[in-house]
Amino acid sequence: xxxKIILMPLALIFFYGCSQNISPxxxxxxxxxxxxxxxxxxxxIDPHIVTGVPEHHLLISLCEGxxxxxPNGGANLPGxxxxxxxxxxxxEYIFYLNKNAKWSNGEVMTADDFVWSWMRxxxxxxxxxxxxxxxxxEGAEEYHTWVSKEDLNSMLANELSNDADPEIVFSIExxxxxxxxxxxxxxxxxxxxxxxxxxxxxxxxxPFFLGLLSHYSTWPAHKETVLKFGxxxxxxxxxxxxxxxxxxxxxxxxxxxxxxxxxxxxxPHYWDSSxxxxxxxxxxxxxxxxxxxxxxRAGQLHLTSTLPSQKCPIYIEENNxxxxxxxxxxxxxxxxxxxxxxxxxxxxxxxxxxxINRKLIVEKVTKCGQIPAYSFTPPGSNGYYPDxxxxxxxxxxxxxxxxxxxxDSNPFPKIEILFNxxxxxxxxxxAIQQMWQQNLGIEVELVNQDWKVYLSREMVGDFQVxxxxxxxxxxxxxxxxxxxxxxxxxxxxxxxxxxxxxxMKKANSTNNQEERYELLNQAEELLIDNMPIIPLYTxxxxxxxxxxxxxxxxxxxxxxxxxxxxxxxx
Amino acid sequence: xxxxxxxxxxxxxxxxxxxxxxxxxxxxxxxxxxFDADKAVSPQVLKNLNEAYNLDATNWEQYIDYMTNxxxxxxxxxxxFPGRSVTEMITTGLPVTFELAFYAILIALFMGVFSGVxxxxxxxxxxxxxxxxxxxxxxxxxxxxxxxLLVLIFGINLEILPVSGWGQLPGDKILPSLxxxxxxAAYIARLSRGxxxxxxxxxxxRTARAKGLTEKMVVIKHAMQxxxxxxxxxxxxxxxxxxxxxxxxxxxxxxxxxGRFYVEAAFNRDYTMILxxxxxxxxxxxxxxxxxxxxxxxxxPRSRDAS
Numbered sequence: 001x002x003x004k005i006i007l008m009p010l011a012l013i014f015f016y017g018c019s020q021n022i023s024p025x026x027x028x029x030x031x032x033x034x035x036x037x038x039x040x041x042x043x044x045i046d047p048h049i050v051t052g053v054p055e056h057h058l059l060i061s062l063c064e065g066x067x068x069x070x071p072n073g074g075a076n077l078p079g080x081x082x083x084x085x086x087x088x089x090x091x092e093y094i095f096y097l098n099k100n101a102k103w104s105n106g107e108v109m110t111a112d113d114f115v116w117s118w119m120r121x122x123x124x125x126x127x128x129x130x131x132x133x134x135x136x137x138e139g140a141e142e143y144h145t146w147v148s149k150e151d152l153n154s155m156l157a158n159e160l161s162n163d164a165d166p167e168i169v170f171s172i173e174x175x176x177x178x179x180x181x182x183x184x185x186x187x188x189x190x191x192x193x194x195x196x197x198x199x200x201x202x203x204x205x206x207p208f209f210l211g212l213l214s215h216y217s218t219w220p221a222h223k224e225t226v227l228k229f230g231x232x233x234x235x236x237x238x239x240x241x242x243x244x245x246x247x248x249x250x251x252x253x254x255x256x257x258x259x260x261x262x263x264x265x266x267x268p269h270y271w272d273s274s275x276x277x278x279x280x281x282x283x284x285x286x287x288x289x290x291x292x293x294x295x296x297r298a299g300q301l302h303l304t305s306t307l308p309s310q311k312c313p314i315y316i317e318e319n320n321x322x323x324x325x326x327x328x329x330x331x332x333x334x335x336x337x338x339x340x341x342x343x344x345x346x347x348x349x350x351x352x353x354x355x356i357n358r359k360l361i362v363e364k365v366t367k368c369g370q371i372p373a374y375s376f377t378p379p380g381s382n383g384y385y386p387d388x389x390x391x392x393x394x395x396x397x398x399x400x401x402x403x404x405x406x407x408d409s410n411p412f413p414k415i416e417i418l419f420n421x422x423x424x425x426x427x428x429x430x431a432i433q434q435m436w437q438q439n440l441g442i443e444v445e446l447v448n449q450d451w452k453v454y455l456s457r458e459m460v461g462d463f464q465v466x467x468x469x470x471x472x473x474x475x476x477x478x479x480x481x482x483x484x485x486x487x488x489x490x491x492x493x494x495x496x497x498x499x500x501x502x503x504m505k506k507a508n509s510t511n512n513q514e515e516r517y518e519l520l521n522q523a524e525e526l527l528i529d530n531m532p533i534i535p536l537y538t539x540x541x542x543x544x545x546x547x548x549x550x551x552x553x554x555x556x557x558x559x560x561x562x563x564x565x566x567x568x569x570x
Numbered sequence: 571x572x573x574x575x576x577x578x579x580x581x582x583x584x585x586x587x588x589x590x591x592x593x594x595x596x597x598x599x600x601x602x603x604x605f606d607a608d609k610a611v612s613p614q615v616l617k618n619l620n621e622a623y624n625l626d627a628t629n630w631e632q633y634i635d636y637m638t639n640x641x642x643x644x645x646x647x648x649x650x651f652p653g654r655s656v657t658e659m660i661t662t663g664l665p666v667t668f669e670l671a672f673y674a675i676l677i678a679l680f681m682g683v684f685s686g687v688x689x690x691x692x693x694x695x696x697x698x699x700x701x702x703x704x705x706x707x708x709x710x711x712x713x714x715x716x717x718x719l720l721v722l723i724f725g726i727n728l729e730i731l732p733v734s735g736w737g738q739l740p741g742d743k744i745l746p747s748l749x750x751x752x753x754x755a756a757y758i759a760r761l762s763r764g765x766x767x768x769x770x771x772x773x774x775x776r777t778a779r780a781k782g783l784t785e786k787m788v789v790i791k792h793a794m795q796x797x798x799x800x801x802x803x804x805x806x807x808x809x810x811x812x813x814x815x816x817x818x819x820x821x822x823x824x825x826x827x828x829g830r831f832y833v834e835a836a837f838n839r840d841y842t843m844i845l846x847x848x849x850x851x852x853x854x855x856x857x858x859x860x861x862x863x864x865x866x867x868x869x870x871p872r873s874r875d876a877s
Contacts, residue, residue, distance in 0.1 A: 024739070041834075044652050051607065127618040129611045145614050235622055235652045258654075258662045260736070260826035287834075288821045290718065291734055295824070298725050298733040452602025452839050459610060469608070489610040 023299025025546055029569050032279035034549070034562070037292045039305035041259050041285040045240045047216040047247075048121040048128050053558070054285065054305070059216045061264050061281055061562045063247040066095050066114070066198075069214040069559035071551070073475075076210045080109060080220070080248065080271075081198070090205030090511035097196040100271040103222055104245075104252040111192035117220040119185050125233040130217035133473070136209060138189030138201045146183060152176050205511035208382070208476035214559060215473055222246040250276045250563045259285055277566035293544070296322070302546040302567070309424050312368035312542055322544045325369040326554035329378050329472035330539035331480065332370075334417070334432075336532055338494040340464050342413050347404040349531040351397040352465075353390055355439035356432055358536060365431050366424070368542050373535035375524055377480040381556070384477045384517050388528040390535065394439040401440055414443040419467035420454040428536070429467065458492050468492075469539070475557060477520050478508070484527055495532030575864065582856040589852040590845065594636060597844050598629055604649035604839045623649060636845070645846035650838045656846035663828030666736055670746060670819070670827060671812040675805070677751030682758025683801065689759070690766035690797070691789065701759060708756025717749040717822040734824035746823040750816060754808055758801055766797035799869055806862025810855035 024035050039054045047059055066084075067076035081095040101109040118137075121128045122144045135141040147155075156172045159165065189201030202209060212218055222239075225246045230237030238244060245253045250273065251264035262283040266276055284301065286292040289308045295301045307315070307323070315323040336343050336352070343349060358372035371378075375386035406412045417433065419425040426448060433444040449457065458466050470490075472479040482488065485504055486496040500523055507519035527533070541558055551564040605611060605619045620626045624635065639646060645656035685701035692698055724745060725733035732739040736746070769775065770793055778788045817829035828847065835843035 041651075043650060044654075046652065049652050051609065124614070124618050125622070127615060127622045129605075129607070129609070129615055129619075131615065132612070147614075236647050238653055240653055258659060258826055259830055260824075261738070284824065286734075286824050287830075288824070291822055291824050294718070294721055294726060294733045298729070300732065300734065300739075450602075451837060452600070452606055455606040455608070455610075456602040459606065489612050492610070 025299040025302055025548065028302065028567055029548060032277070032567060034278050034281045034565065034567065035300065035302045036281055036283045037286050037295065037301045037304040038262075038283040039285065040287045042262070042283075045245065045253070046221070046235075047219040048117070048126060048130075048221060049235055050216075051129050054283075056216055056559075057305075058262060058264075058283055059219070060249070060559065061251040062245070062249040062253060063216065063219045063221075064249045064270075065213045065216070065219040066097075067210050067213040068561050069211075069555060069557065071553045071555060071561060071564045073556060076214055079213070080114075084210075090207065091202045093200040093202070093209065094193070095198040095200065097198065098271050099196055101248060102269040102271065103248050104267045104269055105222075106269050107222075109220070109248060110195045111198040112195075113220045113223065114198055115185075115190050115192050116223045118188070118190050118218070120221060120226070120232050121217055122185075122188065123233045127233075127235060128217070130215075133212055133215055133217045136202050136204075136206045136212070138203050139183065139187040140189065143183050143185060143188050146180075147175070148182070149176065149179055152179065204509045206508070207511070207513055207516065208474050208478060211382075211474040211476060220248060222248075250561075251278075251281060254280070261285075272563055275563045278562060281562060296544050296546075302549050303552070304544045307368070307542045307544065309366075309368065315544075316368070320544075321547065324541075324543055324545050324554070326541040326558075327380070327556055328539045328541040328558065329381055329475065329479075329556045330469060331373055331376060331378055332428075332467075332469050332536045332539060333373070333376070334534040334536065335458070335463075335466045335468045335493050336534065337461055337464050337466075338532055339461055342415060343464060345404045346530055347400040348406075348412070349534075351400040351404070351440060352436065353531050353534045354393050354397040354400070355435050356534065356536065357392050357435060358390075359392075361428060361431055362537050365427050366537065369540045371538040371540070373538050374528075376484070376527055376533060376535055377477040377520075377524060378472075378538045381472065381477050381480075382475045384520065386477075386521055386524040388525055390528060397440060412440070412442050414445060415464045416445045416447050417465045417467065418447050418449065418454060418457060418463040420451045421448045425467050461492070461494060466492075468533070471539070472557060477517070477524075481520055481523050481527070484532065493532040495530060497526065497530065500526050571864070571867070574867075575860070578860050578863075582853070582860070585856055586849060586853055590637070590640060590849050591633075593845055593848045594633055595629070597839070597841055600839065602839055604841060606839070623647075636842075640849070645849075646842035648840055648843050650835070650840040650843065656842050659831055659843065660828060660846060660850055663826060663831050666825060667813055667816055667820070667827035667829060670736075670743075670750060670816055670825060671809060673743065673747035674750035674754065674812055674816075675809060677747055678754035678758050678808075679801075681751070681755035683762050683798065685755075686759040686762030686801075687766055687789065687794065687797070689763045690770060693767065698763075702763065705756040705759040708752050709760075711753075713749050713753055713818050714822065716752060717745070717819060720745050720749055721822075734822075736823070736825040736827075742823075746819050746825060749822070750812065750819045754812065757804065757808070761800045761804055762798055765800040766793060769793050769797040772796075795869060799866055802865050802869060803862055805865070806858040806860070807855070809862075810851075810858045813854055814851045 028035060036057065038057055042055045042058050043050045043052065045055070045059055045062060047063055064079045066079050066081040068079040070077050080097055080101045082098040084093055084095045086093055097109060097111060103109060118134055120126060122131055122134060122140055124144055131144045152172055152175055156169065159169055159172065191199045193199050225239045225244060226232065226237060229239040229244065242253050242256050250267055250270045252267040254263040254265045256262045263280060265280045267273065270276065286295060289306055292301065292304045293308055293311060296304050336349050338344060362370040362372055374390045375388040377384065377386055379385045401412065417429045419429055426446065429446045433446060436442045436444050457463055470480060470483065481504060483490050484495065485501050503519055503523045503526065507516050507523065510516050545552060548567050548569050550566050550568050552560055605616060624632060636646065648654045648656055648659060685705070689698040689701050721733045724731040731745055732742040735742040737743065775788060775793055778792045814829065816827055817833045819825065820827040820829045831843060832847040832851065835847060
């Protein structure tokens with residue numbers, strides 16, 4: 001009897017086992033369902049509110065902007081706009097919308113839809129985190145950042161009641177003196193000329209403007225649906241729920257089970273629906289990379305969002321046919337806090353940069369095809385190749401340290417490397433700790449912090465050296481170099497250089513791409529010469545892809561429009 | 571019994587109130603906020619966001635606000651997931667976590683009581699040593715190792731069970747339930763063995779045997795009622811622990827339960843979500859402790875009379 005009881009669960013397992021022998025990936029060839037490992041649970045699908053990679057993967061199937069990313073790289077392809085003209089000075093764009101472009105409820109899309117959507121993201125009270133993507137439009141920044149007189153007064157009172165910072169007080173007083181009434185949206189450079197023609201006026205020629213249009217923050221939201229569930233600035237409206245959600249992408253939202261699965265199905269109203277070959281896409285929010293790897297191996301996923309980093313070298317060695325390592329427009333670097341007394345001297349910063357052996361780091365530590373970085377912008381971003389150099393030269397570095405006044409009798413103070421808790425960051429920091437200790441005799445301490453603590457310490461400048469990464473938002477060096485201009489929230493190093501700012505300004509006012517790249521290169525050289533950041537390596541996108549998936553081409557920004565993807569078994 | 575029940579319920583209210591208050595101020599002390607992101611937002615945008623979620627008010631005002639809403643059963647909107655309320659997220663995750671905990675506790679009770687009682691009856695034989703050795707392994711091997719091991723064997727090598735999911739593919743509930751249940755089965759096995767050993771030596775068992783009852787009757791009717799009291803007392807905290815601690819299993823097996831919300835909320839500084847789930851779990855723990863105390867009272871007449 002005991003035996004029976006013990007055997008029963010095993011028999012049960014076996015019984016279930018026999019009933020399940022076709023994996024989701026196998027059955028997908030018939031059903032046309034793409035099983036997509038999507039990292040974490042998306043915050044939502046409101047294109048004007050969400051930020052992040054999983055959100056982007058989902059949105060690219062649900063909505064579409066004026067242009068879409070070219071799967072083969074290069075210039076953007078037509079999206080909702082079927083064609084466009086650019087004025088000679090590069091500041092005026094006329095978009096001719098596709099007359100077949102429809103919302104998923106069958107309504108025809110109009111130029112007004114874009115005007116309204118851009119007004120929405122530029123509405124300050126919505127609290128969108130990406131309004132600056134549209135700051136290139138005439139009047140957009142002024143419209144978004146306008147503050148009422150009452151608010152300015154209360155800010156001033158608040159500032160004066162605490163320890164008043166004279167600079168802030170001065171700037172508030174200035175704004176109060178020059179205060180203007182709230183600008184109308186008419187002042188922003190976007191107009192509907194007629195139902196299917198949209199005119200956009202930019203502040204200055206922005207050669208990457210078409211590229212911005214494949215970023216979800218510039219995509220449209222369906223006015224009637226949004227307003228049915230709340231105001232224009234309502235963050236919590238339920239218009240994004242299945243059944244309510246209306247957008248204009250190749251797929252439409254079918255169901256959404258929190259932390260479980262999101263299903264999108266083919267949208268029959270999509271203007272190019274004859275090209276769409278998938279029937280459904282299932283997005284799984286698998287935040288545990290090991291679980292994701294097991295799901296892929298068991299045929300439950302076509303695509304993983306990433307790869308357990310320790311498995312990458314093993315898969316490379318095994319020649320795993322499913323492993324994909326694609327170029328990616330992202331840079332891994334260290335920020336140096338310029339306001340820290342020890343790091344104020346540029347010779348010290350250079351010495352730190354010159355004693356890091358980047359080749360060793362990518363070959364022995366990260367081991368997944370990463371590329372050593374000698375510039376801030378990853379080389380090859382839309383044809384831009386910076387010619388900066390960062391030598392690995394411990395002798396020169398020692399000399400620089402001596403020049404800066406450090407010697408055995410006056411040793412360099414101990415410094416800290418701050419990073420968010422993560423085994424990969426720790427390994428890299430350990431390697432760099434070793435390199436600095438060995439080559440410069442500097443004592444280095446590693447400090448890891450929970451993600452949010454790390455972010456807030458970086459934000460307030462409570463660090464010496466901190467680990468950082470930056471992924472491009474659009475395919476242009478500006479997405480990197482703009483970061484280091486003064487007053488940019490993501491600079492975080494405290495480095496400000498008027499000359500750098502002037503070069504960047506000049507680069508962004510020219511309409512000649514060659515001249516522009518030349519200027520950007522100058523800025524890049526200036527940056528590397530001042531070394532407020534130490535570039536370490538260029539990221540790669542490492543993931544696993546089932547051989548059944550076709551048309552999923554490598555893309556430097558990881559944009560994969562689903563209308564090019566299909567499933568076929570060789 | 572009823573009086574005890576009511577008294578305990580009334581006592582639970584200040585406990586939960588205290589939990590809510592302490593949690594509220596603790597999370598305000600943690601550095602970083604819900605809107606800190608890799609890509610820092612401009613001060614202007616941050617101000618707009620703080621206004622949208624009433625974070626620009628003083629902590630004290632926010633506290634009063636939160637408590638007033640809580641008293642009305644409103645746990646507020648999630649900061650991380652715009653458009654979703656905390657109540658909605660708890661009610662979606664809860665049934666899944668409950669179901670998982672239910673299967674796990676069934677497995678734990680079945681395996682644990684069976685092997686524990688068997689071990690006590692056949693003391694110092696193979697039937698004692700082997701189950702107890704396995705129980706020791708069950709206590710020592712953490713679920714984050716047990717889960718992937720089971721997946722590797724049944725999911726990837728033998729290919730007879732799915733490696734993840736909940737209610738999507740046939741049989742995907744087996745491995746997570748086993749993984750979670752096994753750890754508790756081990757405890758229950760040791761507890762029931764200990765409880766049974768103590769009872770089996772007592773006079774009333776000898777009397778029962780002397781009356782000529784069959785061994786089966788002696789064990790099931792007389793010995794188990796007293797011998798399993800430690801198990802029953804353990805069940806309350808165990809169920810609460812299962813609910814709150816299912817995070818690891820939920821993550822390994824990609825299960826859309828409440829445990830994942832709970833832990834991820836802390837990483838995201840999703841204030842309302844942290845508060846909501848903490849309050850909810852503390853209520854659960856209080857409730858299940860109360861249930862197990864009542865069950866123990868009911869099984870043990872002496873303590874019932876005493877109170």
